[in-house]
């Protein structure tokens with residue numbers, strides 16, 4: 329712990345005398361020991377972005393000692409892909425004193441002394457003195473949390489796959505039952521009018537099945553791409569509505585879409601699908617077969633906005649906070665796991681987005697998801713477009729265009 | 730050739746309540762059963778099925794001899810519906826006809842006394858054999874009880 333912004337000695341001890349000054353020193357001392365013993369890494373930097381203070385937890389986390397990092401630029405703590413954006417941020421701060429990241433909690437990656445990367449959560453603060461602007465960063469290693477999240481997302485994916493398969497069985501085997509039944513009846517039927525009627529049923533339901541299988545295949549195929557791609561949010565939202573529509577509880581819900589052409593978002597498609605399917609499913613469940621589902625997309629000064637509104641039973645004020653908690657559900661046992669929104673929240677967060685909720689009890693609910701259009705530029709790791717970049721693999725899928 | 734009002738039609742073989750939310754399934758099963766001499770009563774959902782059973786109770790003469798029910802329907806949980814049938818009308822054999830082959834579910838339903846568990850699509854002959862067995866069982870049950 330050396331190189332304090334306002335310390336009187338390089339050993340970090342106060343060399344002050346009495347009275348008010350003494351009290352100030354004591355409080356500074358106390359503050360310092362709190363910082364030192366904190367579980368989270370606490371890093372202070374000057375306005376050039378060079379390290380001036382480094383606690384024990386930071387040493388443990390990054391592997392550098394305080395002496396090793398003192399005066400070094402913060403960029404040594406981050407993977408190369410963040411450095412440019414960081415530099416721009418520091419310059420922007422110096423120029424106009426504002427930044428959209430100050431006061432926020434960010435999920436990024438850190439780089440240890442041994443060059444390994446790890447996921448971290450960073451809360452950035454800033455303060456001004458007559459000597460200039462200083463930055464403080466509180467950093468927490470979130471490797472474990474990330475692993476847990478991934479496992480949860482995986483589990484939910486399997487669960488939704490199960491729902492999908494049983495939905496598909498229902499969708500397909502029912503018309504097949506009709507087709508088989510009609511065909512067997514025709515064998516023994518002599519009345520030409522009845523034969524004709526059954527034959528027409530058979531043709532109609534066969535076509536219906538062909539369409540279904542085509543749609544399912546498209547959906548499954550798009551889910552198979554695990555890498556980050558340039559995702560068309562309008563397309564995915566439309567697909568999600570289509571998938572949820574197949575559920576028997578969709579009932580007579582009216583769907584209104586208001587899509588504006590918006591830039592693509594760099595993300596894993598399966599995760600974007602999860603966001604939309606979960607939100608649309610909740611909306612439909614809240615309406616119990618009657619009402620209006622509105623889905624809209626919009627783009628404004630670099631922010632991509634997706635809105636999903638329903639006219640269902642709404643969310644009481646006192647539940648607003650809880651609904652995003654894992655396993656919180658108001659549905660009967662067996663109907664909901666309560667994981668839907670917590671997964672949505674995690675995925676949105678992972679891509680640096682936000683999720684908002686407006687609701688009047690009894691008047692429906694509106695969930696708003698927002699992303700930064702430039703998340704891809706900051707997150708593009710190696711400058712090489714992903715394997716599916718710009719490829720319209722799904723061009724042939726019904727409904728995707 | 731199908732009877733529009735099965736309650737008044739005279740099926741020789743017995744009367745079957747078919748519960749399924751999909752019209753084409755009801756249509757083909759009705760025709761198959763009617764051709765084999767059964768009376769068919771249709772219900773689109775659990776509510777309708779329960780109402781029909783209650784009315785039948787009052788209308789003494791021709792009771793339902795067997796129930797053929799789907800499990801997955803928009804307005805009800807089919808599993809609960811089947812449990813309700815077994816509880817309220819233990820004398821009426823229940824055959825489940827579902828689109829999704831779920832072994833665990835099949836076993837648990839059989840434990841609750843469901844007579845058979847058929848997975849769609851089912852062939853005419855299979856269907857008729859199971860329905861016949863169900864109706865016969867109900868006849869025996871009545872004699873004993």
Ligand SMILES: Nc1ncnc2c1ncn2[C@@H]1O[C@H](COP(=O)(O)OP(=O)(O)OP(=O)(O)O)[C@@H](O)[C@H]1O
Nearest residue numbers: 610611614642651657658664665666667668669693
């Ligand atoms: N559009 C909505 N309208 C009203 N209530 C909602 C809406 N979306 C979510 N909720 C409330 O939030 C709760 C949590 O939602 P979440 O999606 O996390 O779980 P779930 O839907 O209950 O179960 P699961 O999604 O795992 O099947 C719901 O039980 C419901 O009470």
Ligand SMILES: [Mg+2]
Nearest residue numbers: 606610668669
């Ligand atoms: Mg949900």
